[in-house]
Amino acid sequence: MNKTENPYKALVTMNRRLAQRAALQPTAGIGIVVSPPPDIKIQYNGFILDSQYLYADEYWIPGHTRHMVGETENRGGGSGDAAYESHNHPIDNDESLTDTWAVGDKVLLIPITGDDNRTTTQFAVLCKLKRLDGN
Structure with missing residues (x-):
């Protein structure tokens, strides 16, 4: 800005440009x-x-599917028999949402x-x- 330019006009112009950008975003x-x-x-x-x-x-x-690989968390339960001891299951299958x-x-x-x-x-x-x- 030079000494003969109106500083208020420059400020108004700058504010107008900023407002246009903000309003149109x-x-x-x-x-x-x-x-x-x-x-x-x-x-x-x-x-x-x-x-x-x-x-x-x-x-x-x-119709989109994704392949899942991993395992379930260890869980136990049942009557306390050995067959119900804490264990997990493998996961290796396709999953899709319908x-x-x-x-x-x-x-x-x-x-x-x-x-x-x-x-x-x-x-x-x-x-x-x-x-x-x-x-």
Whole structure:
């Protein structure tokens, strides 16, 4: 800034730029599942978002499986017979979820901005939400 420039004008200009960035920055929101996959539709702010606007963890996609390897925790029980001594079981199988989406589910949507870092072009469906007060 030079000596002839109005310092207040520069301050107002700087505040206006900061306010524009803050006001245009997308934030997280709550969407409602209108239709589950394979024809997924989520209602958000008066719009219906379909698969071309949504990203989700592949674990949430019906039919996706993941291979689990490990073992159960040691447990004992029963009548005290040797057959019921503390023991564990191996795990080596595929796991899949079949009830990941239902009409009316509330989901957390995180906006994904375009190249301008302001315009939302896609959404990430992060998780299903439940209010703790039951509403």
